[in-house]
Amino acid sequence: MLADLTGAGIRRGETGKPWRGVDPTNWQRHWSRPPSELDELDRQGLIHWPERGGMPRLKKFAHEDGQPVDSLWDDIPPVASQSSERLGYPTQKPEGLLERIIGASSNEGDIVADFFCGGGVTPAVAQRLGRRWIACDSSRIAVAVSLDRLVKLGEEQSGVLSNYGRAGSVQTRLDLPETKAAVPDMRVHYVGVYPMDRFKAVDQTQFTAFILKCLAAQADTSDSAISGWRAAREPLLIGPADPDAAPDPRHVQAFFEACLRHLQPNVRTIARVVCWRASPELIKYRSTLHDYVRRNVQPRGADLDIDFLFIDSEEFRARIRAKYPDTEDNEFFLRFTKEPVIGEIVATKVGPRRVRFEARDAASTNAGGYLVNCQWDFHYQRGHFAADKDYILSRSEFKGKEAKVAGRKFEAVLEAEHTFDRAGEHVVACRVQDNLGAEAVRTLVVEV
Numbered sequence: 001m002l003a004d005l006t007g008a009g010i011r012r013g014e015t016g017k018p019w020r021g022v023d024p025t026n027w028q029r030h031w032s033r034p035p036s037e038l039d040e041l042d043r044q045g046l047i048h049w050p051e052r053g054g055m056p057r058l059k060k061f062a063h064e065d066g067q068p069v070d071s072l073w074d075d076i077p078p079v080a081s082q083s084s085e086r087l088g089y090p091t092q093k094p095e096g097l098l099e100r101i102i103g104a105s106s107n108e109g110d111i112v113a114d115f116f117c118g119g120g121v122t123p124a125v126a127q128r129l130g131r132r133w134i135a136c137d138s139s140r141i142a143v144a145v146s147l148d149r150l151v152k153l154g155e156e157q158s159g160v161l162s163n164y165g166r167a168g169s170v171q172t173r174l175d176l177p178e179t180k181a182a183v184p185d186m187r188v189h190y191v192g193v194y195p196m197d198r199f200k201a202v203d204q205t206q207f208t209a210f211i212l213k214c215l216a217a218q219a220d221t222s223d224s225a226i227s228g229w230r231a232a233r234e235p236l237l238i239g240p241a242d243p244d245a246a247p248d249p250r251h252v253q254a255f256f257e258a259c260l261r262h263l264q265p266n267v268r269t270i271a272r273v274v275c276w277r278a279s280p281e282l283i284k285y286r287s288t289l290h291d292y293v294r295r296n297v298q299p300r301g302a303d304l305d306i307d308f309l310f311i312d313s314e315e316f317r318a319r320i321r322a323k324y325p326d327t328e329d330n331e332f333f334l335r336f337t338k339e340p341v342i343g344e345i346v347a348t349k350v351g352p353r354r355v356r357f358e359a360r361d362a363a364s365t366n367a368g369g370y371l372v373n374c375q376w377d378f379h380y381q382r383g384h385f386a387a388d389k390d391y392i393l394s395r396s397e398f399k400g401k402e403a404k405v406a407g408r409k410f411e412a413v414l415e416a417e418h419t420f421d422r423a424g425e426h427v428v429a430c431r432v433q434d435n436l437g438a439e440a441v442r443t444l445v446v447e448v
């Protein structure tokens with residue numbers, strides 16, 4: 001069995017210094033023994049060095065003396081209020097507890113799963129102990145908090161800055177002496193609620209298949225101008241995956257012409273262009289097509305109705321709910337969320353290098369949406385938000401009757417205070433999150 005050679009928290013003395021090129025401070029930890037003892041253990045061959053780099057660990061043998069753990073584990077203290085481990089997540093478990101569970105029940109390379117991961121302690125410890133992991137939570141805030149923690153840990157372990165949230169950008173190395181371990185590959189899968197900006201990076205074929213599936217429609221493999229059919233008389237054209245792009249008028253024209261080829265006498269064909277948005281040019285073009293149908297199609301006894309079906313509309317959701325009735329009372333089923341807005345960030349100096357910040361006119365832009373959390377990063381690096389430890393969860397909680405009256409459990413607290421360690425210019429970022437998991441970041445440059 002392999003045991004941890006470190007303890008949680010940073011130390012300034014010899015146990016906080018790098019040993020054999022491994023700096024425990026990078027993991028927010030310290031050596032649990034002085035370097036002389038570590039040297040001696042290594043000399044005796046009792047230290048395991050992972051092949052792919054990373055934290056050395058202590059080899060322990062089953063025959064060694066020690067106290068077997070009892071069924072009551074009261075030797076692991078809960079996360080203290082001032083602990084460097086503390087995230088503020090209400091049900092946070094201590095890393096030591098998960099170390100014991102994961103260490104006792106899995107080996108390096110195994111998969112550890114936590115389907116109620118909360119603040120992400122299970123995947124974080126699993127990753128630190130060289131396990132692969134799957135983590136889920138129904139709360140978007142829990143996912144955001146866990147993801148931040150895991151990205152930060154991955155950066156500390158590998159020495160490579162993540163490009164999470166910056167699609168296509170090049171990874172830069174952190175200022176660490178060497179790469180410690182392979183860069184962890186993390187993916188986030190959204191189920192039910194989809195942030196619209198993420199669709200920018202989705203491949204068009206995949207997007208078309210996703211929308212056809214939402215509408216319970218069949219793909220059309222014979223006519224390239226038609227994406228699919230919802231029913232025998234409902235041809236569909238699926239627009240671009242990018243929520244900022246409207247369908248190309250040439251594609252709409254080809255779709256229209258293909259629909260004309262499929263017309264049948266005395267039958268009304270309802271053609272739909274399924275897209276995020278339409279351009280003024282397309283709206284005008286639709287009138288031209290309607291005129292064409294009136295003049296050239298209807299007199300021949302056929303009919304063609306061509307219209308838009310916007311993906312983030314209630315109509316789109318209503319159609320899907322009609323197809324999947326068991327989702328009726330699930331408010332988180334198939335929602336597309338837009339970023340919230342933050343009007344401005346106001347900074348007020350309240351002491352030497354101490355500044356109070358307020359995010360003004362911040363609101364959710366989603367129907368039924370409200371802000372449930374606010375985070376601050378006082379040392380923001382472009383495109384790379386890392387919440388300050390004291391502002392991972394800034395929200396007030398409504399309890400009992402109060403929650404019933406307010407119709408919500410949490411409300412974001414949009415203020416923060418910070419003392420900067422040096423005078424000069426600082427980039428401060430505020431990130432707000434709504435109840436649907438949509439988030440937005442706004443920055444401010446302050447002179448302290």
Ligand SMILES: C[S@@+](CC[C@H](N)C(=O)[O-])C[C@H]1O[C@@H](n2cnc3c(N)ncnc32)[C@H](O)[C@@H]1O
Binds near residue numbers: 092115116117122137
């Ligand atoms: C007790 S907390 C987990 C605590 C976690 N071990 C930690 O240390 O932070 C339970 C978590 O389960 C999540 N949850 C509740 N119902 C769920 C469901 N049906 N599916 C997924 N997650 C759920 C909650 O959002 C909450 O974060």
